[in-house]
Amino acid sequence: MGNKNRQIIAILIIVFTLNSCDKFRVKDIFVTDETINERFEQSMKWNNNHPVKNITVETEEYSFFISSDIHVGETVNLTKFAKLTNEANVDAAIFVGDLTLAGHEENYKDFEQTILKLDSIEVFSIVGNHDLFFDGWKYFYSYFGSSCYIFTVKTPNSKDLYICLDTGGGTLGDKQLDWLKNTLKNERNKYRYCSILTHNNLLRIRHTTSTNLLVEELQTILDLSIKYNINTIITGHDHEKYIETIGNTTHLSLDALLDGYENAGYLKLTVNSNKIDYDFIDIQ
């Protein structure tokens, strides 16, 4: 048997062996189990059975703690984040994706158990690419429900709109994009501020191996941002923070909250009648 044939057989044996392990499937490296449109349909079904969350605050100023790329696995930083969130008495905690390392159920369980320590605070979670690995969507859906939804904040004199989007697969998909356009067209002018939260960062500020949305999709979102005066777009995925502003839209990308990451941190978003303020805070 020639060398080449032996190499091919060796590769096939490795692939077959790995594929028979329930923690690893070759297919999962390349394509998600559910498409973005399938996840969107399920999210809309969830939304129809669950009313839009509205946070009512008593003052004109309110704040959120927002984190991304926690990659549970380990939960040291997430536990610290939960403690700091309780102490700061913010109005919500938001997780913009990559909650888990590889989409396994035990990762989701550990994440959920840790964030249960957040007392009486609204929690919003968004799916990231890692959360979809190895059939992870079904666990995200069972623990957190929709990956595409809105929530609102009502102050004594104003109300603000927050739109959470699923970019776990590197695209909004045509159905979610239509939903976003309709939401902006029908709802935007009823609100003072409008922010979008999603996992995949839109702007490519530095060279990394992680993927952004295709340029055609970025062009569409930039156009919508100007047309509908989107105030902030908050993302993760890149693991390193950046702030870029174009027109009236500020793009904020977060440091990862990942355990062991040198610059692990989160974002404090403070909103009042004059402006939206942001502080990047180190978790260490």
Add this chain to the structure above:
Amino acid sequence: MILKNLRNIAIILFGFCISYNAKAQIYISDYSDFGETNVSEGFYIKNSIYAAYKNKKLKFSTAHQFDIKSPSDNILTASLFQLERDFLIKKFSFSLKTLYLYNRFSELIHETNWGFLAINKQKHFTFNIGTNFRKYKITNTAMERYNLSSNLDIKEYWNLMYLIDYSLKPNDNNWNIGISLTNIDYFIINQETNPIFYLHGKYRLKKPITFFMETWYKTSGNFNISVNYFGFFVRTGIIWEIKTGK
């Protein structure tokens, strides 16, 4: 205004090139794209014209894209200008290309790209590698309509451009089929972590006309290891080669 000036420059350069009395080649191509993507709001059609003038080692080309059916408010949606020079060092031949791409994908914001490519063509393979600098700039229309006066642009530097192409037959054969992996098309330069595969074929119908066809399959999330379908289109067109001079 910018587009008008660029068009005038292109016409002057092209006129100069074809008036120069030397053995030269002119290529004119017209092609159409039919397809759909996650952002195209259904089926789209675009038509593009391409013209190139090659004189000895220097080649100037320009291309312009027109949206026949698409969500864009603009009809002329992109213009491309390229200057390429051939080199031969010892037995290694390659060319260097500089490009300027102006993309009017929206009424409110435009994109410009400057880029540089090194190109090596072999018998069956073609390799392109280079970099581009991208800028998104808010238009005057958007500034007036939405009262914007600051933070009017955003830049991206040193994006890697690449193409690896394999053709079944030698590149100059009368007919050919092949496959390419790239992040660049005439009017779209995607980010380096969004590669796209396409199949291509050509057939020289009758000298100097060549018919060609490409099928592009776009996916998103490749380097996220979480891949989704993004779009598919078919491109079909003809190339007309004209030789001038002696």
